[in-house]
Amino acid sequence: MVVSVSGLALVSKVGLMIVNGGRYGKYKLCLADGSGVISEHTKWQDAVEAKARLTHPEALNYVLSLGYEPEEIRQRLWRALHILSLGYVDEIEPGRDYEVESESEAELFYRVRRPARSSVLECDCPDYWRSYTSGQCQWERYENAVVCKHVLAVLLFEGAYRSDKEGYNALG
Ligand SMILES: [Zn+2]
Secondary structure (H helix, E strand, O other): OEOOOOOHHHHHHHOEEEEEOHHHOOEEEEEOOOOOEEEEEOOHHHHHHHHHHHHOHHHHHHHHHOOOOOHHHHHHHHHHHHHHHOOOEEEEEOOOEEEEEOOOOOOOEEEEEOOOOOOOOEEOOHHHHHHHHHOOOEEHHHOOEEOOHHHHHHHHHHOOOOOOOOOOOOOO
């Protein structure tokens, strides 16, 4: 059954999930209770785009509006959109302290913090510290600071794309 997306109320009630179609290589955007398929995609990124268009259109539009970004940053941005669309970002102290659930491992949480006197976020995931010590994944648009997918998810959650938002480090 393919569900018409006019049923947005239904979508917000039961949520959405992306299901990997296995050997057919298709990704399906489904209602989270398994009752219907909204769309099918050959690429994971297209499925995330379709999902984010329904759950976080502003964040999606921001990511789509970016110009050239290094491939490693671009990949992390899509992962961040996915994390955001899963509702995995939890605000502990606005602007300072967040908990982000792992994209791949249930019940694993990372802490994303903006230390005092700092405008950029830090994460305690292994990927962040690997990038930090090797000097990789520094994002030019973000004060050249290191970004992992959790940091990016928090930036999107905060509405970093809104340059008029006060108190946050708006991205260009
Ligand atoms: Zn991280």
